[in-house]
Amino acid sequence: MVQRANTDTIRPPFPDAGQRDHSALDLVHTAYRRLEHEELILFLKVRSLPTTGSDDELASRLAHYDINTYNIPGTYTGPKASPNELRTKATGKSGSPSTLPSPPDPQMLAPDLPVELIAEIMDRLGDWELSKAVGVPTSLPRPLSWTRACHTDEALLTGYLPVIRSSDPGVNPPTKVGTSLAVRFGYVHVLAYFFLHHRDIFLEVFCPHKMIPTIASNHGRIAVLSWLKHTMDDNPCLPRLQTTVIAECIDGASRHGQVASLDWWLQHSELVADRVPNPLPFEYTDYALEFASAKNHIAVLQWWKTHNLSPPYLPLKPGRSLDFASTAGNIDVLTWWASSSMEFKYDKSAMYLASCHGKVDVLKWWLQSGLRLQYDGEVLVGATKHNRPEVLEWWDKSGLEVQYRMCDVEEALEDAIGGGEEAREWWKRKGVDFNTTDKEWTQLRNLN
Structure with missing residues (x-):
């Protein structure tokens, strides 16, 4: 059950402009807008904030920073509370002194959802940190x-x-x-x-x-x-970003579907024509496209394709992307690669991994793709070892020629996940008799 909230307000991760007294934010913003460009840059540098953008953007950046950082009078619009009530909010105990000041608890302007429903959504997300940061009651451990x-x-x-x-x-x-x-x-x-x-x-x-x-x-x-x-x-005394770290950042952005991060790294790299001061290297590995394929991030794949076909013409490193997509069962990614006109490589690992992970839909896709199929008898061994009778059935009905040895099947059953009883029963229904001669034990047989 979701815990019921004892308040009608939700605390944001940190107070933002939409939850503050707009007159205070506007007042600070207006004050900064009176400054010259060089003066804005000075204040930004003192606060270690970015200095790019129009003067209005610079003023807005300073205003929001100050609102979030300093105790500006009249900033918050939450209801007035007595000192005792404030202590209760901060400690959870009536009359107990608070060891830490409590962050402002402004009234929610949006969304118009009961806090219980928001709590239910947060619990389904399973993100304890996010729930605690926004102050939503949670049953998550x-x-x-x-x-x-x-x-x-x-x-x-x-x-x-x-x-x-x-x-x-x-x-x-x-x-x-x-x-x-x-x-x-x-x-x-x-x-x-x-x-x-x-x-x-x-x-x-x-x-x-x-x-x-x-x-x-x-x-x-x-x-x-x-x-x-x-x-x-x-x-300059700070440690510099190493190329290996930059590659980890770009690979990670691809893995997590963060096109905005990829844009940022490219825009701040030494590859673009209109360079920023002190541009950074743009480094990445095969993991960028492999992880994007595994996580079904087609928007990321399209980003790489776009910047491969237009400046700065980034070289693609597809690596084992089709193997990763096959393992994850990402049909849309496989279709994207097949129709992308981009170069890619694959081998028998794709259908083998799909067989091991029970991805029958992926096997069907490969059969209908028009691409040259690459596989061997290990697909049956892998399906048996992973106790996938549905995969064995697909290979049997596919019409594809595939061979096996009884000794390999028996060994796979001995090491099978969960005992492999379902796979063993499938082989028995197929008519395989494991009590046979040594010659038949090692003889190659056609499945269908």
């Missing part, structure tokens, strides 16, 4: 990775700097779970805070040369990527 979380990790869940400061990060430095979450949720203001006020912790725990760019790429957090590049450009 605390992940094992959070069992050793410290006070600062808990504070990072809120994304609210006063709470994070009160956790005393200098004494209680965050762990990997907290820092990863800050990047995943795009808490640029939190990254900037640790960079400016806890530089040693930032370098050691946040790992700006590896952890930040990889997690940001995996989750499409291009604002984090932009902030990181700007910070590195302005601070």
Whole structure:
């Protein structure tokens, strides 16, 4: 059962402009718009924020940062509460003093859904971190990775700097779970805070040369990527991004379907004609297309095709993409590759892996694809070992010539997953008698 909420409000990951007093945000924005371009750049650099964009965009970036970072009077519009009520919210115990300040709890403007329904949706997502970050009651168990979380990790869940400061990060430095979450949720203001006020912790725990760019790429957090590049450009003493890390970022973006991240890495690379200052290498491996094929990310595959056929003409590295797609049962990906006019390679692993994983639809696709089929008797051995009688039945009815040895089948049954009883029964119905002579035991036989 979903826990019923005891409040009509939901706390966002960190307060944003849509949940604040617009007059305060507008006031700060208007003040920054009066500045000259060079002055805006100065304030952005002081805050380690990106400096690209129009003057209005720069002013807006500064305004949103200040609203999220500083306790600006009149910022929040939540209902007034007595000090005792505030202590109750912060501690869960009436009259008990709070050790940490509670982040603002603004009224929700949207969506018009009961909090119980939102909680049900979050529980179905199975994302405990997200549920806790937005303040939705959840029945999800605390992940094992959070069992050793410290006070600062808990504070990072809120994304609210006063709470994070009160956790005393200098004494209680965050762990990997907290820092990863800050990047995943795009808490640029939190990254900037640790960079400016806890530089040693930032370098050691946040790992700006590896952890930040990889997690940001995996989750499409291009604002984090932009902030990181700007910070590195302005601070040459920081560790540089190695080509192996960049390849991991681009491969990871493909794996997670993050086209926005791929766009960012290409736009900030040395391959484009209109280069940004201090462009980065654009490195990737076969995993980019292989993972995209395994995860059914056709939009990512199309992105690679588009940039292969037009500047900067990225070389494709299909690797074993069709094997990955066959294993995962991604018919749409197989169809995309077959009709893409792009070069690709495959071997008998594709139909073998499909047989092992019970992907009958994939086997049907290969049969009807018009591509040259590559397979051998191992498809029957693999299907038997993985206890896939439905696959054995398909091969028997397919009309394709495939051979087997009884000794190989018996060995597969001995090692079969779950005992292989279903596969054994299928072979018996086929009329195979395992009590036979040594000659017949090793003789090649046609299945159909």
